[in-house]
Amino acid sequence: MAEQDQKREAILEAALKRFKRFGLAKTTMDEIAKDLEISKGSLYYYFSDKERIYVAVVERIVSGSFKDISSFLETAVSVSEVLDRYLSVKERILLEYHFLFGIHMWVSDKPSSLMRQIGEMVHQSEICFISSWIRKGIELGEVSEKHDPAYTADLLVQVLFGFWINWCKWQAADFDLQNADNIKEFMNRERSVLTIFFNGLR
Numbered sequence: 001m002a003e004q005d006q007k008r009e010a011i012l013e014a015a016l017k018r019f020k021r022f023g024l025a026k027t028t029m030d031e032i033a034k035d036l037e038i039s040k041g042s043l044y045y046y047f048s049d050k051e052r053i054y055v056a057v058v059e060r061i062v063s064g065s066f067k068d069i070s071s072f073l074e075t076a077v078s079v080s081e082v083l084d085r086y087l088s089v090k091e092r093i094l095l096e097y098h099f100l101f102g103i104h105m106w107v108s109d110k111p112s113s114l115m116r117q118i119g120e121m122v123h124q125s126e127i128c129f130i131s132s133w134i135r136k137g138i139e140l141g142e143v144s145e146k147h148d149p150a151y152t153a154d155l156l157v158q159v160l161f162g163f164w165i166n167w168c169k170w171q172a173a174d175f176d177l178q179n180a181d182n183i184k185e186f187m188n189r190e191r192s193v194l195t196i197f198f199n200g201l202r
Contacts, residue, residue, distance in 0.1 A: 015053045079137045127153045143201045
């Protein structure tokens, strides 16, 4: 890895630790630079502001996660096998990184342009993966060829996103996203939705 790439990765790691502990609003460029023991000018050489670091951190996590399940997809022998892996990866992301995706802002307020950018990034990654998942289902004979993978994936992602927001809103003010039982309950519900959806694609 080139030196610039190494420095960029170090910045993202340091920023992630800050975001995880203090959140985006309470993290500053000065603090990230101090953690890395570099000048603020050096930090600005790689990223023009905190929001760009934030987007890069989320992109890194999303990219790595979908790379994992996309590799798994290549050798999967059934749609349900992919479902298990997909939900496992998604549950881990929600438990470890929910604070990065501005979930509470989506639930309680009108999303900011930054949150919309993050949401669109995640949506497009999911659409890309689920399109491949549907194509795999067609290849395995578990999904009918009449279904367009990209269009169907887009519909499914919209359904899942709406389901997540609606479910969170009904959990009342004391809903704790860091509670593993809450996440597991939602993932069980999402499993049911996905199972019904894929059964309908046969």
